[in-house]
Amino acid sequence: MRKLLVLIVLAACFLNASAQNISLTTGWKLAVGDSTQWASPTFNDQHWAAVNVAHSWEQEGHPNYNGFGWYRIHVVIPSSLKEKAFLKDSLRINLGSVDDNDEVYLNGKLIGKFGGKTGDIMKGAFYGPRSYTIAANNPAILWDKENVLAVRIYDTGGDGGIYGTNFSIAMADVMDHVNVDTEADFNYGERNSLSKAVKLVTTNHYDYKGKLAFKVTDPETNTVLYEKTNDAAFTIGKPFTYTFEIARLARKSYTINYTFTDEKSGKVLTQTETTPYLLTPYPSAKPKINGAEVFGVRPGNPFLYLIPATGRKPLTYKAEGLPEGLKLDASTGIITGTVAQKGSYPVTFTVSNRLGRKTKEFTIVIGDNIGLTPALGWNSWNAWGLSVDDKKVRTSAKAMADRLSAHGWAYINIDDGWEAEQRQPDGKIVANSKFPDMKGLSDYVHSLGLRMGIYSSPGPRTCGGFLGSWQHEDQDAQTYGDWGIDYLKYDWCAYSEIDPKPDLAGLKKPYQVMRTSLNKINRDIMYSLCQYGWGNVWEWGAEVGGNSWRTTGDIQDTWRSMSSIGFNQDKAAPFSQPGHFNDPDMLVVGKVGWGPSLHNTGLTYDEQYTHISLWSLLSSPLLIGCDMSHLDSFTLNLLTNDEVLAIDQDALGKGANKYVKSDNYQIWVKDLKDGGKAIGLFNLSDKYQTISLNKNDPVLKDYTKFRDVWQQKYIVTTGKTFSAKVAPHGVMLVKVSK
Incomplete structure (x- = not known):
């Protein structure tokens, strides 16, 4: 888990003892652009603008900017830092997170880049936290004198720069590269017991x-x-393993502290994690039909x-009632075909097994609008x-078919990194060696009933430096159609080379071009615009x-990132409607990593x-x-609550509004098609708190039924207020109805 440290203001002076x-x-200080002179300690940067490294450079006066930028800071590094250290051989420089690629210079000398990886600064995306270690006797360090630290950044798209909270200079410590490995499930x-094995591991030769010390605390009462x-x-190479079991836990999260001395x-090394708790009831053995109540397709597709x-x-x-042209496989539940005639077709689904049968009313809409639910x-x-690569995608598709598709999950989307280095001589785009048969892969996904x-x-290159669709939009759209693609994420990235300072018309243009190309093919392709919320x-x-x-830049698996994105969607919410939805970025639950190395999400279970x-x-x-091949019990339980998913998939398509906002909590309210409301009571503080709404408040007035959506049970309420601890x-998610 990435730890966030509170930053302390520092002038260029000696440390206290x-x-x-x-x-x-x-x-x-920050300047956009690129010059080799900016690495030099003698360069005069007095005219550069001061910048707050808690924020990306878009938020610091450079909206919509991609490409090169430089950060510089002047700081004295006192020898007392070395004298007081237990280990005296290396200096560590922490630079928050880099978005996307970096080169770091100390007094004009290159001391690190890309977080230790190799590559071209203008190709690929090496986004993530940065920490560089150099020998204490490296002549680049000027002990007891002013040093100039210069960081060269190349941003491929979205947010850019260095930003975050962990910015520091310190001697390398004996606890560096030591951690409590809590990655095991x-x-x-x-009786609600939990057990686990954790390991003390290091890459140090020490x-x-x-x-x-192992301690479990109840955060509600602070009881150990x-x-x-x-x-x-x-x-x-020789870790220490500690196995524990905690018995009879209540249905909430507890805090585990590991302290090695x-x-x-x-x-001393201290590391903390929280315990999972399952709220979603296990599905009944009797049949139940889940998912949205409506699905849209264009005629003839x-x-x-x-x-x-x-x-x-x-x-x-x-x-029953399928329109002409469609057929159902009674053993798999997969409906295929084409419908020529526009219209809304009411259909009745029935699913049965030896324990019973269940029906559900469903509407197939053949018209101009697709993606009627998110x-x-x-x-x-x-x-x-x-x-x-192909194997990872196939594995993900099989896992979705086996474990999630019964709850409505349907799309398997390949992001950046599939494209070959060059187009064919006729301009047609092809996949690289990681995807030897894109049509075959698509056919496999479709055979599972998935899309x-x-x-x-729209630029000449993607964010990862692969081929974009610039000036090949018609060809690419046709290729996607030929492959059987059902969804296109279209990421701004290098289009800034085409239009560095777009006005509103410029922001719209590349997306209009591809929309026109997609309209020319005989296939429905969900169209996801990715340009980070620019231009509203x-x-x-x-x-x-x-x-x-x-509607935002890239999400990270931290509370700071997730909450700052999610709780600032109120301006966009009124524009949500069937077929057109706001996207505050992808989910960061389960095992994530943005590359071959994965880790448990940095979000707590409550988060x-x-x-x-x-x-x-x-x-x-x-x-x-x-990682879909590793859906642990908590993540699977989190993603298979059909009542929660029904709120997202509600056919009315409205986004929730921020109904109550305070420093410590927020209440969000969403209107539902059946006349009810979904209400989220969110605790933004670090302590348990009771959040209440008066039952005579307009949002609750005349509603008599209160349902805990995560636990799928009705709540008995008395008195004049509805309250939840x-x-x-964390959150209390309720649905109210009459």
């Missing part, structure tokens, strides 16, 4: 010996439930729909980044034919409930971004 590091937020036992200390020894150095249903298998499917699916980026998506950019895209996204549009609840209230596309960063 007790300080262990240099922390700074002020003193940085929790195991669920009887023999650690000391004590590991379990506490134990163990001897622990480990070194590189090294005997020789006295240094291929139709593919899997009836989402749970229950003990085998299930038998039936559909997309439910998976996107490769937040897990695999540019390392995505397949792909990624491109929610006001015109539907006008240019978008089925969804990104993950908030994430899914808020995105569902907003009528957002829900695009899972985790909500966990830190």
Whole structure:
């Protein structure tokens, strides 16, 4: 889990005697553009603008800017830093997060780039936290003198620059590159018990010996439930493993603190995680039909729909009232075909097994509008980044078919990294060696009753440096149609080279061009605009034919990122409507990583409930971004609550509005097609708190039924208020009806 440190203001001066590091937020300066002179310590940067590195450069006066930029700061590095350190051989420089690629110079000398990776600064995307370590005797360091730290950034698209909270200079510590590996899954036992194995691991060549303290605390009462200390020894390649079991836990999250104290150095490492808790009831063995109540297709275009249903298998499917041209496979629940005649066709689905049968009224709309409810699916980026390949996509599709499709999840979307280096001589785009048969892959996805998506950019290159669709829009749209693509994410990226400072018409233009190209093919392709919310895209996204549009920059798996994005969607919410939805970016639950190395999301379990609840209230596309081959019990439980998903998939298509806002909590309200309302009570504080609404408040007046949507049970309420005790960063999601 990435730790966020509060930054301390620092002038270019010596540290006090007790300080262990240099922390700074002020003193940085920024210039966009590129010059080799800007690395030099003698360059005069007095005319450069001061910048707050808590924010991306878009937020610091450079909206819509992609390309090169430089940050510089002047700082004294005192020798007392080295003298007071236990280890004296290396200096560590932390630079928050880089978006996307970086080169770091200390007094004009290159000391690191790309977080240790290799490549071309203008190709690929090496986004993420940065920490560089150099030898204490490196002549680039001017001890007890002013040093100039210069950071060269190349931003491929979206937010850019260096930003975050972990900016510091310190001596390398004996606890550097030591961590408590908590990546193993929790195991669920009887009577709400939990067990797990954690490891103390290091990449340092140092023999650690000391004590590991283990403590479990109830954050609601601050009561310590379990506490134990163990001897622990480990070194590189020889981890220390600690296995524990916690018995009889209530249905809420607890805090686990791991504290290792090294005997020789006295240094301490503390790491924290929270415990999962399952709220969604397990599906009944009896048949139940899930998913949206409506599905739209354009006349004459291929139709593919899997009836989402749970229950003990085998299930038998039936559909009465299907329009002419469609047929149902009674054993799989997959409906295929084409319909020529426009109209709304009421259909009755029936699913049965040996325990019973269930019916559901459904509407097939053959018309000009598709994507009548937000997309439910998976996107490769937040897990695999540019390392995505055919095998990972097939594995994800099979996992979705086996574990999620019965709840309405339907899209398998390939993000950046699939394109070959060159087009064919006739200009046709082809996939690279990681995807040897894109048509075959699409056919496989379709055989599971799922739909397949792909990624491109209106610029000459994508954010990852692959081929974009610039001046090949018609060809690419036709190729996608030939492959059987059902969804296109169209990411601005290098289009800034075509139009560096677009006005409103310029922002619309590339999306209008591709929309025209997509209209020429005989296939429905959901059109996802990705340009980070520029120009208030929610006001015109539907006008240019978008089925969804990104309202923000890229999300990270932190509370700071998720909450700042999710709780600032109120301006866009009124523009949500069937076929056209706001997209506050993909989900960061489960195992994520943006590349070949994955980790458990940095969101706590309470924060993950908030994430899914808020995105569902907003009528957002829900695009899972985790490793689908590793859906642990909590993540699976989180993603298969049909009542929560029904809020997202409500046919009215409205986004929730921010009804109450305070420093410590917010209440969001969404109107539903059946006349009810979905209400989210969100605790933004770090402590439990009770959140209340008066029953005579207009949002509750005349409503008599209160349903806890996550637990799928009605709440008995008395008195004049509806109140809920909500966990830190957690949520109570209720549906009210008459």
